[in-house]
Amino acid sequence: MTTPLAMRTFHxxxxxxxxxxxxxxxxQDISVVCDPMDKKLLDAMVKLKAKDDSLSFRRSCRExxxxxxxxxxNGKNGLACLTxxxxxxxxxxxxxxxxxxxxxxxxxxxxxTQFFKQYLSIKPYLVNDDNLPERERLQSPEDRxxxxxxxxxxxxxxxxxxxxxxxxxxxxxxxxxGLLAAYRFIADTRDQATNERLDNLEDxxxxxRCHTIMNCVDVCPKGLNPTKAIGKIKEMLVQRAV
Amino acid sequence: MTYTVRKFDAVVVGAGGAGLRAALQLSESGxxxxxxxxxxxxxxxxxxAQGGVAASLGNSEEDNWHWHMYDTVKGSDWLGDQDAIEFMxxxxxxxxxxLEHYGMPFDRVDNxxxxxxxxxxxxxxFGEKPVxxxxxxxxxxxxxxxxxxxxxxxxxxxxxxxxxxALDLIRDADGxxxxxxxxxxxxxxxxxxxxxxxxxxxGGAGRVYYSSTNAFINTGDGLGMAARAGIPLxxxxxxxxxxxxxxxxxxxxxxGVRGEGxxxxxxxxxxxxxxxxxxxxxxxxxxxxxxxxxxxxxEGRGAGPYKDYVYLDLTHLDPQVILKRLPSIHEIGIxxxxxxxxxEYIPVVPTCHYQMGxxxxxxxxxxxxxxxxxxxxxxxxxxxxGECACASVHGANRLGTNSLLDLLVFGKxxxxxxxxxxxxxxxxxxxxxxxxxEKSLARLDRLNTQKDGSNVHETRVLMQRTMQKHAGVFxxxxxxxxxxxxxxxxxxxxxxxxxxxxxxxxxxxxxxxxELDNLIEVAKATMISAEARKESxxxxxxxxxxxxxxxPDGRDDKNWLKHTLWHRDGNRLDYKPVQMKPLSVxxxxxxxxxx
Numbered sequence: 001m002t003t004p005l006a007m008r009t010f011h012x013x014x015x016x017x018x019x020x021x022x023x024x025x026x027x028q029d030i031s032v033v034c035d036p037m038d039k040k041l042l043d044a045m046v047k048l049k050a051k052d053d054s055l056s057f058r059r060s061c062r063e064x065x066x067x068x069x070x071x072x073x074n075g076k077n078g079l080a081c082l083t084x085x086x087x088x089x090x091x092x093x094x095x096x097x098x099x100x101x102x103x104x105x106x107x108x109x110x111x112x113t114q115f116f117k118q119y120l121s122i123k124p125y126l127v128n129d130d131n132l133p134e135r136e137r138l139q140s141p142e143d144r145x146x147x148x149x150x151x152x153x154x155x156x157x158x159x160x161x162x163x164x165x166x167x168x169x170x171x172x173x174x175x176x177x178g179l180l181a182a183y184r185f186i187a188d189t190r191d192q193a194t195n196e197r198l199d200n201l202e203d204x205x206x207x208x209r210c211h212t213i214m215n216c217v218d219v220c221p222k223g224l225n226p227t228k229a230i231g232k233i234k235e236m237l238v239q240r241a242v
Numbered sequence: 243m244t245y246t247v248r249k250f251d252a253v254v255v256g257a258g259g260a261g262l263r264a265a266l267q268l269s270e271s272g273x274x275x276x277x278x279x280x281x282x283x284x285x286x287x288x289x290x291a292q293g294g295v296a297a298s299l300g301n302s303e304e305d306n307w308h309w310h311m312y313d314t315v316k317g318s319d320w321l322g323d324q325d326a327i328e329f330m331x332x333x334x335x336x337x338x339x340x341l342e343h344y345g346m347p348f349d350r351v352d353n354x355x356x357x358x359x360x361x362x363x364x365x366x367x368f369g370e371k372p373v374x375x376x377x378x379x380x381x382x383x384x385x386x387x388x389x390x391x392x393x394x395x396x397x398x399x400x401x402x403x404x405x406x407x408a409l410d411l412i413r414d415a416d417g418x419x420x421x422x423x424x425x426x427x428x429x430x431x432x433x434x435x436x437x438x439x440x441x442x443x444x445g446g447a448g449r450v451y452y453s454s455t456n457a458f459i460n461t462g463d464g465l466g467m468a469a470r471a472g473i474p475l476x477x478x479x480x481x482x483x484x485x486x487x488x489x490x491x492x493x494x495x496x497x498g499v500r501g502e503g504x505x506x507x508x509x510x511x512x513x514x515x516x517x518x519x520x521x522x523x524x525x526x527x528x529x530x531x532x533x534x535x536x537x538x539x540x541e542g543r544g545a546g547p548y549k550d551y552v553y554l555d556l557t558h559l560d561p562q563v564i565l566k567r568l569p570s571i572h573e574i575g576i577x578x579x580x581x582x583x584x585x586e587y588i589p590v591v592p593t594c595h596y597q598m599g600x601x602x603x604x605x606x607x608x609x610x611x612x613x614x615x616x617x618x619x620x621x622x623x624x625x626x627x628g629e630c631a632c633a634s635v636h637g638a639n640r641l642g643t644n645s646l647l648d649l650l651v652f653g654k655x656x657x658x659x660x661x662x663x664x665x666x667x668x669x670x671x672x673x674x675x676x677x678x679x680e681k682s683l684a685r686l687d688r689l690n691t692q693k694d695g696s697n698v699h700e701t702r703v704l705m706q707r708t709m710q711k712h713a714g715v716f717x718x719x720x721x722x723x724x725x726x727x728x729x730x731x732x733x734x735x736x737x738x739x740x741x742x743x744x745x746x747x748x749x750x751x752x753x754x755x756x757e758l759d760n761l762i763e764v765a766k767a768t769m770i771s772a773e774a775r776k777e778s779x780x781x782x783x784x785x786x787x788x789x790x791x792x793x794p795d796g797r798d799d800k801n802w803l804k805h806t807l808w809h810r811d812g813n814r815l816d817y818k819p820v821q822m823k824p825l826s827v828x829x830x831x832x833x834x835x836x837x
Binding site for chain 1: 281282284286287289290299335338339342343345347348349350351352353354355356379382385386389390393394396397428457458459490491493494570573574578697698699700741742743745746747748749750751754
């Protein structure tokens with residue numbers, strides 16, 4: 001005997017724009033019936049796409065590690081795959097928009113070029129010119145722990161596109177994700193480019209446009225704290241100056 | 243018609259671990275290389291690997307590659323090729339050390355070396371007791387690895403084509419591979435990538451099953467392309483069901499949980515693995531653990547309202563260990579199972595996880611086919627590595643942590659082989675055949691003009707449910723027979739899929755239809771190969787293969803110690819022998835597999 005499943009209908013307002021046919025963006029009203037197996041917003045969206053195959057969004061791992069399905073959900077950036085359907089209040093439509101601050105390619109798909117450009121600008125790779133040992137370099141567990149809270153970034157762009165400083169200066173301000181990555185290498189005892197990395201960021205825009213608004217911390221689906229990392233970089237610049 | 247051709251020395255398709263590792267070899271050698279990927283590189287499915295990568299570093303206790311090799315051969319139920327397995331296990335330490343040098347943030351032990359944990363099927367002294375061989379970055383090893391590999395590629399200026407969907411292999415009348423046809427997803431522009439070497443690193447096809455740990459993107463694109471170009475697929479009947487997918491959600495819970503001391507319990511709270519694998523217990527090989535779990539469930543000892551899962555218990559572990567070594571598992575428990583694993587059991591079920599078979603290759607990553615008497619003749623210009631390839635190192639069942647090792651070792655060796663071949667042969671690109679992109683255009687055209695066709699979503703679900711029911715953990719002769727007919731029927735529906743969305747801009751409906759074209763090739767290969775293999779071996783266990791002295795646990799070495807090759811053309815099967823001779827050590831002899 002199976003007990004009847006509790007079904008629930010979810011109503012959505014979704015930002016739609018296909019430059020191939022739409023003169024301008026519009027909000028689509030659409031609803032879908034979900035069963036108790038549908039736990040996350042992404043589950044509902046997959047059902048929506050089965051209804052209307054033109055609804056466009058990125059998704060892959062559906063477990064919060066690939067960073068594909070970042071979007072603006074009821075006004076706040078987040079991952080569809082980590083957002084509980086049950087937490088949405090009854091009677092109010094779920095409003096989905098693309099991440100703010102980046103050009104829209106189509107529907108919920110944004111052009112992330114500027115985001116990745118900023119990531120690449122911090123030289124996101126380990127720099128160490130020593131002769132390589134035959135085995136692994138040694139690193140103490142304590143030194144390794146310094147990387148916790150930094151290396152786990154999934155580059156979903158929730159943080160950077162929630163940051164007003166990035167909205168105003170996307171070409172000049174590195175943004176929280178890029179700065180978190182910068183500090184990930186600065187904090188790594190194996191990296192030898194700390195000075196160059198600090199030089200690269202010592203600039204009124206690249207680093208210092210962060211005004212500790214902390215939207216980044218508020219939205220990070222991995223619970224990371226870019227503001228803290230940015231603070232540490234600023235501290236190091238001050239220390240270096242004295 | 244005219245179309246754009248872009249010329250490179252080499253083109254890599256896929257930017258997961260294998261593709262990125264191959265690309266490093268090519269970029270560092272100064273060759274002009276394009277890496278095509280349908281998702282931004284760090285979104286590839288390698289990112290989801292959790293527990294670690296195998297290497298006999300011996301950082302916490304004695305270990306060596308020969309023991310690792312023994313475990314891998316035994317894990318494969320002797321279907322793995324022993325030359326390729328020896329090669330992989332001997333390369334493991336270097337492969338892992340290279341990653342550390344690239345900056346991968348491995349966890350460390352007190353002396354500063356890389357942290358290693360025990361994992362299923364990895365034992366010391368030829369099967370004696372579990373050994374710490376899995377090199378880990380918490381339970382985010384794949385994420386740490388993929389990002390480190392991407393970052394290293396940034397350093398050496400690898401050229402990426404991000405969000406390009408590869409459509410078809412370009413193969414000329416001589417059988418040589420000359421590149422791929424691919425589509426820019428943002429604009430739908432179709433381009434021929436003309437290359438002297440083409441490396442497929444397109445990952446697995448776990449989405450062929452209904453319940454899978456795999457990402458949406460794991461649609462077997464490389465396998466579909468290879469099959470359509472006349473390359474056979476090897477050992478596709480062998481699919482790994484990971485013991486611990488979150489019940490209902492399918493999300494992976496790493497075997498590293500059991501490596502750290504977690505145990506499986508049935509509804510009565512019994513640690514049932516003691517009955518099935520008295521020595522290795524919860525750290526037996528994955529096929530063994532998955533079958534044991536389902537036996538418990540089938541015999542009425544499953545937990546939950548429908549008695550359809552078992553428990554994974556971590557509650558006896560030190561909470562600090564869980565939060566330090568398994569932080570993502572703690573999060574996944576809360577997010578996808580609604581339990582706090584510090585205090586509660588996690589409900590788990592065996593879930594489709596990994597494809598042991600794939601595009602046949604040798605240990606240099608060269609794709610090999612039968613040519614006259616030569617059973618392993620390299621296809622000029624064509625390489626494959628990682629989950630899409632079958633080297634074959636996993637045989638009938640893969641050990642945990644050997645997949646990340648596989649993609650590192652064969653990603654590199656395929657890159658090296660491609661570099662060597664391009665350097666040896668400095669002449670200009672061989673001309674493209676006149677119909678290089680015709681097949682791809684015809685497929686796109688068919689999709690754009692299909693009327694009264696089948697619905698992509700519904701057809702995919704039908705395929706997935708058919709696979710789940712007819713080719714699951716336990717296989718039944720009758721269900722397999724019916725499964726073949728059903729999958730061939732689904733294939734007819736796939737041939738006439740229809741999409742409503744005809745936009746040229748980032749058309750994900752079209753991509754999903756194209757992915758289904760690839761998945762169905764995998765489904766056919768799996769069902770037909772499985773129906774034909776009349777024995778039990780590794781992950782392929784059927785009801786009519788009986789345990790006798792000649793066929794222990796239903797394994798029939800006299801008739802079935804051989805690799806399956808499925809050919810798309812006519813669904814023809816043929817077979818080739820397993821390479822039992824390693825490179826330098828003695829053959830690891832056949833015996834009954836117990837843990």
